[in-house]
Amino acid sequence: MSHKRHARLGVLAGVAAASIAVMAVFTGSGAGAPTRASMVPYKDMSITYGSADDAVALFKTVGDAMVADGTKLGMKITRFDNALDGPTALRNAGLMVQDKPTVAIDWNTVVGVGNAVGAQFTRAKIPCLAVNQQIAGCHWFNLSNEAMGLGAAAVMDPVAKARGWNGHNTTIVMSIAAANGTEVNNGPRYFYIRTAKFLPYFKEVLPTQITAETTTIGGTNGIQINCLSTIDGAYAAAKNIIPEIPKGNNILLYGSDDDCDQGAYNALVQAGFGKRILTGGLGAATNGMQELRTNPNWIVEGALFLQDWAPYVLSEAVAIANGVTPPPLTAAPQVMITKSNVNTYYKGNNVILLPPLVADNRYLAKYGILQKFGKIEGLNS
Numbered sequence: 001m002s003h004k005r006h007a008r009l010g011v012l013a014g015v016a017a018a019s020i021a022v023m024a025v026f027t028g029s030g031a032g033a034p035t036r037a038s039m040v041p042y043k044d045m046s047i048t049y050g051s052a053d054d055a056v057a058l059f060k061t062v063g064d065a066m067v068a069d070g071t072k073l074g075m076k077i078t079r080f081d082n083a084l085d086g087p088t089a090l091r092n093a094g095l096m097v098q099d100k101p102t103v104a105i106d107w108n109t110v111v112g113v114g115n116a117v118g119a120q121f122t123r124a125k126i127p128c129l130a131v132n133q134q135i136a137g138c139h140w141f142n143l144s145n146e147a148m149g150l151g152a153a154a155v156m157d158p159v160a161k162a163r164g165w166n167g168h169n170t171t172i173v174m175s176i177a178a179a180n181g182t183e184v185n186n187g188p189r190y191f192y193i194r195t196a197k198f199l200p201y202f203k204e205v206l207p208t209q210i211t212a213e214t215t216t217i218g219g220t221n222g223i224q225i226n227c228l229s230t231i232d233g234a235y236a237a238a239k240n241i242i243p244e245i246p247k248g249n250n251i252l253l254y255g256s257d258d259d260c261d262q263g264a265y266n267a268l269v270q271a272g273f274g275k276r277i278l279t280g281g282l283g284a285a286t287n288g289m290q291e292l293r294t295n296p297n298w299i300v301e302g303a304l305f306l307q308d309w310a311p312y313v314l315s316e317a318v319a320i321a322n323g324v325t326p327p328p329l330t331a332a333p334q335v336m337i338t339k340s341n342v343n344t345y346y347k348g349n350n351v352i353l354l355p356p357l358v359a360d361n362r363y364l365a366k367y368g369i370l371q372k373f374g375k376i377e378g379l380n381s
Contacts, residue, residue, distance in 0.1 A: 040102070040321045043074040047317055048096040050106040052132070053084040058285075058306055059107070065310035066105070069373050073314070086110035093117045097124040103317040106138070107131040111181040127320050131313060133181065141309075141316050143332040145183055145256070145282075148302040149190035151336040152254055152280045155300040157198040160278055165250045167201030171220045173241070175234050175255035175264040178212040178226040184256055185212065187282050187302070191254040192222050220245060227260035231287075234263025242271045253279040258288035258301075265291075265298075284337060289349055292342060301337040305351055308333065311373040315364040324363070331360040333376075353377055 051063040070077040080092040118136030121128040128138035174188035196202035203218025227234035255261030280300030281288030291298035335355040
């Protein structure tokens, strides 16, 4: 298999949803709340959007949809490119402030500048919405990586148990993007936590005991590598730890995204672990979907529908413009895909159905935007 370097979402953390109207002041999920059209007309809304990196096809797809969908609604949309770069994100935040938007939407991928970016919006008293990575003082739209890790473990652990895998004969390999912060890496972290409780003889630890600096847990119960957000980085890191894994051990592998998983998987297969690997991906990228459909060792894929985020994000921006206080995290659409349900949500690599709304994004279904641009399970058009 190729382990060519892939640009990845240095990313993966949580996300949202939307539909037909909301009260002027509103907190909570919105169940039973009076509904009416947005009190701020769309044509009077100006939105600035900072893309994560328009040089990365998937990020560009999100940005293109933000502009296209917002324009169709009658909003004024101004777009910036943060280029996966902290100084650029800071400079763009200043430019957004100069535009005096109704709401500033920003996808900053560099954790270290989040506070400084947020301070610019706060000083200017501009409501802001952070996508994926948190930004100080901004509302937050993101997937839950913790839920992804727990969901992957819920699929993989029973298979491992049926094969007699346990802490005496199995190593959990966690492939993380260390520089991208705690939330991004919660998938592998909570995968270990849940698996160590489910399978016997693994050392159980608290989530806070697994940090970016963790290398091993319980000897060879758990080994953590830094994938550097690429297939190549994951491949090299996994090659380095192969001598530490007992040659007869089984492998449970989970990464913070598909590329981090793919590179490590390639290295472990080449090292001879082959059929003794169970793995799953996060992101439903092209490589992850291909593996899920064709590889018997790759049994689950966390789908987060990034290409369909724009209507959710715009809906939250409309809610904010109308005085709504969103939940601490407005949840992105996400679901665990297996070989048995993949065709429910995808035709090839194209999304044909989005998962149902949940408690922390249901309030967005009051503006009509989701119904206009997305096909969501259980949501009437």
